[in-house]
Amino acid sequence: MIIAMKAGATAAEIQGVMDRVAALGLRALNMPGGERTAIGIASAIPPEMRESLTEALAALPGVAHVTQVSRAYKLASREFHPADTVVDVRGVRIGGRAVVTMAGPCAIESREQLLAAAQAVKAAGAQVLRGGAFKPRTSPYTFQGLGLEGLKLLKEVGEATGMVTLTEVMDQHDVEVVMAHADLLQIGARNMQNFPLLVAVGKTRHPVVLKRGPSATIDEWLLSAEYLLSHGNNQVILCERGVHPLDRTYTRNTLDLSAVPVVKGLSHLPVVIDPSHAVGTWRYVAAMSRAAVAAGADGLLIEVHPCPKEALCDGPQALEPDSFASLMADLRRVAAAVGRG
Amino acid sequence: MIIAMKAGATAAEIQGVMDRVAALGLRALNMPGGERTAIGIASAIPPEMRESLTEALAALPGVAHVTQVSRAYKLASREFHPADTVVDVRGVRIGGRAVVTMAGPCAIESREQLLAAAQAVKAAGAQVLRGGAFKPRTSPYTFQGLGLEGLKLLKEVGEATGMVTLTEVMDQHDVEVVMAHADLLQIGARNMQNFPLLVAVGKTRHPVVLKRGPSATIDEWLLSAEYLLSHGNNQVILCERGVHPLDRTYTRNTLDLSAVPVVKGLSHLPVVIDPSHAVGTWRYVAAMSRAAVAAGADGLLIEVHPCPKEALCDGPQALEPDSFASLMADLRRVAAAVGRG
Amino acid sequence: MIIAMKAGATAAEIQGVMDRVAALGLRALNMPGGERTAIGIASAIPPEMRESLTEALAALPGVAHVTQVSRAYKLASREFHPADTVVDVRGVRIGGRAVVTMAGPCAIESREQLLAAAQAVKAAGAQVLRGGAFKPRTSPYTFQGLGLEGLKLLKEVGEATGMVTLTEVMDQHDVEVVMAHADLLQIGARNMQNFPLLVAVGKTRHPVVLKRGPSATIDEWLLSAEYLLSHGNNQVILCERGVHPLDRTYTRNTLDLSAVPVVKGLSHLPVVIDPSHAVGTWRYVAAMSRAAVAAGADGLLIEVHPCPKEALCDGPQALEPDSFASLMADLRRVAAAVGRG
Amino acid sequence: MIIAMKAGATAAEIQGVMDRVAALGLRALNMPGGERTAIGIASAIPPEMRESLTEALAALPGVAHVTQVSRAYKLASREFHPADTVVDVRGVRIGGRAVVTMAGPCAIESREQLLAAAQAVKAAGAQVLRGGAFKPRTSPYTFQGLGLEGLKLLKEVGEATGMVTLTEVMDQHDVEVVMAHADLLQIGARNMQNFPLLVAVGKTRHPVVLKRGPSATIDEWLLSAEYLLSHGNNQVILCERGVHPLDRTYTRNTLDLSAVPVVKGLSHLPVVIDPSHAVGTWRYVAAMSRAAVAAGADGLLIEVHPCPKEALCDGPQALEPDSFASLMADLRRVAAAVGRG
Numbered sequence A, B, C, D: 001m002i003i004a005m006k007a008g009a010t011a012a013e014i015q016g017v018m019d020r021v022a023a024l025g026l027r028a029l030n031m032p033g034g035e036r037t038a039i040g041i042a043s044a045i046p047p048e049m050r051e052s053l054t055e056a057l058a059a060l061p062g063v064a065h066v067t068q069v070s071r072a073y074k075l076a077s078r079e080f081h082p083a084d085t086v087v088d089v090r091g092v093r094i095g096g097r098a099v100v101t102m103a104g105p106c107a108i109e110s111r112e113q114l115l116a117a118a119q120a121v122k123a124a125g126a127q128v129l130r131g132g133a134f135k136p137r138t139s140p141y142t143f144q145g146l147g148l149e150g151l152k153l154l155k156e157v158g159e160a161t162g163m164v165t166l167t168e169v170m171d172q173h174d175v176e177v178v179m180a181h182a183d184l185l186q187i188g189a190r191n192m193q194n195f196p197l198l199v200a201v202g203k204t205r206h207p208v209v210l211k212r213g214p215s216a217t218i219d220e221w222l223l224s225a226e227y228l229l230s231h232g233n234n235q236v237i238l239c240e241r242g243v244h245p246l247d248r249t250y251t252r253n254t255l256d257l258s259a260v261p262v263v264k265g266l267s268h269l270p271v272v273i274d275p276s277h278a279v280g281t282w283r284y285v286a287a288m289s290r291a292a293v294a295a296g297a298d299g300l301l302i303e304v305h306p307c308p309k310e311a312l313c314d315g316p317q318a319l320e321p322d323s324f325a326s327l328m329a330d331l332r333r334v335a336a337a338v339g340r341g
Helices: A011-023 A047-058 A111-124 A148-161 A172-181 A195-202 A218-230 A259-266 A275-279 A282-295 A321-337 B011-023 B047-058 B111-124 B148-161 B172-181 B195-202 B218-230 B259-266 B275-279 B282-295 B321-337 C011-023 C047-058 C111-124 C148-161 C172-181 C195-202 C218-230 C259-266 C275-279 C282-295 C321-337 D011-023 D047-058 D111-124 D148-161 D172-181 D195-202 D218-230 D259-266 D275-279 D282-295 D321-337
Strands: A002-005 A028-032 A037-041 A063-067 A087-089 A092-094 A100-104 A128-130 A164-168 A184-187 A208-211 A236-240 A271-273 A299-303 B002-005 B028-032 B037-041 B063-067 B087-089 B092-094 B100-104 B128-130 B164-168 B184-187 B208-211 B236-240 B271-273 B299-303 C002-005 C028-032 C037-041 C063-067 C087-089 C092-094 C100-104 C128-130 C164-168 C184-187 C208-211 C236-240 C271-273 C299-303 D002-005 D028-032 D037-041 D063-067 D087-089 D092-094 D100-104 D128-130 D164-168 D184-187 D208-211 D236-240 D271-273 D299-303
Touching (some): A011 A037, A028 D028, A092 A100, A100 A111, A111 A128, A111 A148, A111 A321, A148 A172, A164 A172, A172 A184, A172 A195, A208 A218, A218 A236, A236 A259, A259 A271, A259 A282, A259 C282, A275 A282, A275 A299, A282 A299, A282 A321, A282 C259, A282 C282, B011 B037, B011 B047, B028 C028, B028 C037, B037 C028, B037 C037, B092 B100, B100 B111, B111 B128, B111 B148, B128 B148, B148 B164, B148 B172, B164 B172, B172 B184, B172 B195, B218 B236, B218 B259, B236 B259, B259 B282, B259 D282, B275 B282, B275 B299, B282 B299, B282 B321, B282 D259, B321 D321, C011 C037, C092 C100, C100 C111, C111 C128, C111 C148, C128 C148, C148 C164, C148 C172, C164 C172, C184 C195, C218 C236, C236 C259, C271 C282, C275 C282, C275 C299, C282 C321, D002 D011, D011 D028, D011 D037, D011 D047, D047 D063, D100 D111, D111 D148, D111 D321, D128 D148, D148 D164, D148 D172, D164 D172, D172 D184, D208 D218, D218 D236, D259 D282, D275 D282, D275 D299, D282 D299
Parallel strands (some): A100 A128, A100 A299, A128 A164, A164 A184, A184 A208, A208 A236, B100 B128, B100 B299, B128 B164, B184 B208, B236 B271, C100 C128, C100 C299, C128 C164, C184 C208, C208 C236, D100 D128, D184 D208, D208 D236
Antiparallel strands (some): A002 A063, A028 A037, A087 A092, B002 B037, B028 B037, B087 B092, C002 C063, C087 C092, D002 D037, D002 D063, D028 D037
C-alpha cells in the first residue's frame, strides 16, 4: 500500500502517517520525491484489512491519496488459486476446453414456447437451456415473468429434453425454490451488488452465473464474486453482458470483450459472454458471438425464441431457431481455429 | 409512437406494420421521407402498453427503430400531477419552500458516536438525522453495519434529540423492522433496480428516499419511482448521488446537478442531493452543497462524523462538526439568494 | 423528422410548428397522442437541411424534442452506396475478401528500428507498414516524433521492403508533405473532429484511415467521414481504436467491437480495428485481434516494436516480433473460419 | 513513482527493475508485500522524465503497473505556483474576486444580430462579448461561420460597445488573424488535444480560454494547459463545458461542476463554466449558472441571441435577452452570498 502525501505536507504529518502504520505492526518506508513524499508499507496486509486501512489512512492530515498494490479480493484471484476452475453441472463442464452454449428465450411464456425453443437449441448443439421465470423489468407496466409456474415449466422441459437449465434468482428468499427447479442460478446485472442475495447464494453450493453490472469495474465485479466464494460457494461463472454505452442509438450496451483476457489473467473463474443483452438487437448477435469465442470466452448465453415477433420480453434481441443453428455452425469453426472444442 | 422503417423496406413490410398497429385499434399514419418511411401512431397509447408495444413493433420485418413520444412513466410525471409533491415527515416538509438538510454518519457505530453526531448536526440546523445500520459494501471484508442494534440506536437517538430519522433498507424482508425504527427509508443507488425491494416499499405508505443508480438514465430512475407510486406509495423523494465518472483520480463519481432542473421539469417529486457520496472526499462537499442549493435542490444529504479519522465506513468523505456548521451558515445565504428558506 | 410537442402545448403552438414546416414546402402531419402531440414531416428533407432544421424546430415554443428519422450523413451511408467500398492502395485491397494487417512501431525512432520492424512484420505476413513521424502526445514533455526526418525514413524503408506505408497527419498544412512520403494517411482519434484537417484531406484523393474519437458516437464518426467524402475523397477507411473506458485499471480504453457490424450495416466503408491503442498493453492484443477478425473487421492496425522495452512511445502496448508472428498464424485460422482470406 | 510487480515476479525481475532505476541515478526501495512486491523511487524525478520513465518501466518483465505520485504537469500546478493567477484583459480581471460574465451568440451572423446581442448583454452586466466566426460543426452540411467577415464584425462591435471580445480559433495558421481581431482566444473542446494549435497559441502572449474535451480527464486537461504554459503563455483560463453524458435524452452533456473545486485545488489558473454547451438547452442554463457561481467558478460563458428561433447555430441553447437580464440579477445575489462580486 502506498500513501501519497500532499505537496505541502509537514514533517509532523508525514511522521503521523508513519506512526499510524507502525502502530498496526506494519513496516513504513519514507520515500521523499520531487514535489511530494510517498510512504510505502513494506509488509503483508491481510485482505480483510485492506479496504478499511485505505479509508483510515486517506483521512489522516496531509494525505493526498492511498493506492493498494495488492487487490482487495483474494479467493477469486489467480494468485490464490492458479489453476482454472471448471464448473461441472451434471456433466456440462464450463471453463474446460469446450465452449459451452446456453440458449433459450428471455422469458418463459408457455410450455409450447419453451419446449419449441429447447428442442431447437438442443438440435443446434446448445447444452444449457436458459429461460427467465422472474424478470427484472425497468418499467412496472411490463411482463414480469410467470414466477413459480415458469420454474416448473423449466424443470419439466429440462427433464424432457435432457438439458441442463439456467434461470435468474432476484430475491434471496427465492434461492431455495429456484435451486429446486434449475441446475444453474443466475444473478443478474442489476443485482451484482445486491449483497443479501450474494450472501444467500454464497451459502449454497449451487453453480451460479454472476453477471457484471452495467457500470461495474472489473475489481467491483470480482469483489462481488468474492462475496460468493467467501461464503463457501466456489461454483462461480462470470458473465460479461455489456457496459453502459456512449450512446444507445444502435446498441443497448457496449460489449466489453477485453474483459475476457483481463479476467482470465486476474482470476481462475470461467468467463462467459451474453451478446444478446449487450447489443440488444439480434442483428449483431452473430458477429459478437464469433468474436467472444475468438477472444477466449468459455461460453455464450444467447437468446433464442421460436417466434421473436410474439415474444413478451426482449423480442428484438432474440435469434430465430434457423439463425441460431447457422450461428452454431460458425462457432464450431471459430472454436476449432482457436483450439477450443 | 414513431416507427422508422429501414431505407430498403418493402411496401409489404410497411403495410405489415400499418396492419399490426390497426389491429390494436390504433391509428397509423404513413410518412414517406427522402430515404426512409416513418409510421406514426396517432392515438393515445396507455402507459402499460408502451414498453411491450415498442418491443413488438421493433421486431417486425423492415423496422429500423421505434421511438416513444410520451414517456413510459405516468404517475411520476408532472403531466399527470402538475403541482409539486411535498413529503411531510413529522412536520419536516421536503419539497416545500425550505431546503431540508439530512446529516449524520455513514454508519452507526455506537451510541456515543451517533449521539455526538446528532447533537452536532442539530445544533448547526439539520432537521433529519441519517445513519446506516445495514451497509452495502463492495468488499465482503469491510464493516457491514450493526444491523438491528444500529436501528435501535437510531430510534433512541432520534427520540432523544427530537430529530426525524433516515436509514437504508437493503432487503424487502427488512422493510417492516426498518419502518418501525426510522421515519424515512432509503433505497440505495445499488438497489435502484432491486424490483422486489421497490415493490415491498411501494406497498407501504412510509416516506422513502430513492437514490439514482450510478449509470441510470433519468428515465430509468423515474421508472423506478413509478414502481413505488404504482404500488400506492406516493411519499417519494428522489436523490441524485453522482453518476459513474470519467475517471476516479479526484472524485468517486460525477455529481450530475443538471438532474435537478431536468427532473423538476419532468416530475412533481422532490429532489435532494447527496454531495458526500458523489465526490467521495470531504474537500469538495461544501462547494457542491452550495451549488446544489443554487441549482434548486429541495434538500441535502451530508455525511458528518464526530471524528472522521476513526470512522469505520467512508471516513474520507465525512465532514467534521465544525466544518458542517460553517457550511450550514453558507447554505443559509445561498438559499436566501435563490428565494428558498 | 418527428417533432414531439410538450404535454401542455397549446393549439396555437402546434399550429405554429405545422405552419413553419409548411412554409418550407414540406408536408406536416398532426399526430395527437395520449399525453402529447407529435408532428411528422412526410416529405424528403435534403441532408444539408437536416441539422439546421432540427435546431430551428427545437427552438419553437411548445416543442419538447425533434428526432431525425433519416441520418444526417448521406455519402457515407449504405443507403446511398449499397456496395462495399474497397480501397486499393498500390494493390493492397482494404475492404475486400482478405483481412489486411497494418503493423509497425508507434513512433519511428531510427532507420535501424524501423527497418527491423518492417522486415519482421513483412515476414509474418503484414502488408502495410505503420509508423509515426508526428506524434500527438498528452504531455508536452514526452517524445513528439522525428517529424520530416521520420517521414523520409518511412518512405525509404517502405521502398526497401516493398511495403505500403501509413502514417499520421496532424496538421492540415502538412498534408502535402505527408502524402509525398506515405501511401496512406491517418487522422488520429484526437483529430476526428479537427474540421480544417478533415477538409484538407477531403480535398485530396489520397487514401486515409479515420480513427474514431474516444467519446464519439457512431453518427459523429460517420459525419466526420462525410466531411472527407463531401470534399471529394472517397478513399476512406474507418478505424475503431477503443472508446473512453469505465475505468483504466486494466485497459486504456474499451474496444467497441460491435462498431464493426453496426458500421458495416450503416455504411459501405471498410472498417479496421486498432487493438493496441484500445487495450494499451500487449497482453490483450492477441485476444482482441482474433476477436476483431471474427467480428468481421476488414483489417488490423497492430503495434510491433523490435525491442518494446526501449521504445520511446507506447512501449507497453507493442508486441515483440515473435509474438506478432505467432498471432498472424492464429489470425489466418480465424479468418479462414469466418470465410475471409 | 511506484512500480507494482506481478504476484509471480521472480527475484531476477525485481532486481532488474531496481537496477534500471539505479542506472538512472535514482534511489530504488524494495517493498515486499503479502502477494506482491512494490518498488518505490525515493528521489525527485524531473517532470519531463515522468511519462517516458513510466512507459519504460511498465514494459519491463514482471511489472504489473506503474503509478506516478507527483503529477505529470508542473507549470499548471498550484504546487509550483501557489497564488491564484488573475488574467487581466484590458481591465477585465478573470480569476479575481469578481465573477466575470462572457455572453453573446454562438455564431456571428450579421452586424445587426451581433450589435443587438452585445448591447443587450452589456446592459445586463456582461463584460465580455463572445461570438463565433469559425464554427466547428459535427456535420459538413451546417453553417460553418462567417470567417474573416465575422472577425471584423466582432472587432467593430467590441469597439462600438467598449466590450472585451472572445472568439474561437480552430487552426494554428489563423492564430495571428484572430489575435488581431479579438482580445481573448478560445480553444474549443474538440481541439483540447490539437497539439499544433496548443503550441501556436502557447507561443503568443494572448489570453486564451481552454475548454475541456468531452471525455478528457482533469489530468489530460491540465496537461493541455501545460502545453500553453510551457511555450510561454501564462494567460490561460480553463473552461468546463460538460463531459460526455450517460444519455442525451434531456441534456447534450453532463456539466461536471466538481471540476471547479478540484481544479482550484490542483492549479492556480482561473476556471470558468459554459452551461449553455453543457446542457444544450436554454431551459437549464439559469439553474446551472447559479450553481456554477455557488461552486466557486470565476466566470460564466453564456449563449445569448437576440432571436434564438432564427439562430443559424445552436439556437435551442441560447437565452433571450430578457431571460439573460433576469439571470444576471439572480447571479449577483448568489455571488454576494458566496463572497464574490
